[in-house]
Amino acid sequence: MTMDIEKARFNMVEQQIRPWDVLDQGVLNLLFKVKREEFVPLAYQGLTFVDMEIPLGHGEVMLSPKLEARILQEVAVKKTDKVLEVGTGSGYMTALLAHEAMHVYSVEIIPEFKMQADQNLKAHGITNATLEIGDAACDWNRQGPYDVIILTGSVPVIPEKFKQNLTTGGRLFVVEGDAPLMEAKLITCVADGVYNTVVLFETCIAPLKNVLQPQRFVF
Helix, strand or coil, X not given: CHHHHHHHHHHHXXXXXXHHCCCCHHHHHHHHHCCHHHHCCHHHHXXXXXXXXXXXXXXXXXXXXXXXXXXXXXXXXXXCCEEEEECCXXXXXXXXXXXXXXXXXXXXXXXXXXXXXXXXXXXXXXXCEEEEECCXXXXXXXXXXXXXXXXXXXXXXXXXXXHHCEEEEEEEEEEEEECCEEEEEEEEXXXXXXXXXXXXXXXXXXXXXXXXXXXXXXX
């Protein structure tokens, strides 16, 4: 059984993740180290390594494996980095980030998810992650500024507060837009109040709960 799981993990990396331009060997190694199946709800264990989002309940999902890996590669977390994750979910991305960062602060709006993620992280011996319950859809600066900020749900427009909470050199990963067309972006603070934005790829993921909606024209 263990061999089957490891074969499935290997296939996930080689057939889904590597072809999606995830070539950073450190990221690929991490996917073998942090066992994804230990963060997937029991009812969906059979889908752990499938190229799809996995339901968590409350209308929320785990992102697809290739998107999780691509995010990790793009934000390039360093051991000196303080990271903010908006949307803890199962805690899997939190665990991946914690292996690379100095400290991860992860905010979850659904208390049930926070409790389960706490258990998952403790089971993995992860001590450099702080989980908090709250609504961080527009801002979360309690421990800021941050070297890396990741929004695990999409936003129609990027809240300025997140950009302002970056250190110089800090990176923000965000998926911006409305379904069905959204863009994944990496925003880097190059100087105080100066930002460089790179469009990485097109995708479509569920929006953050309570995200601020822009004024829309009505005809």
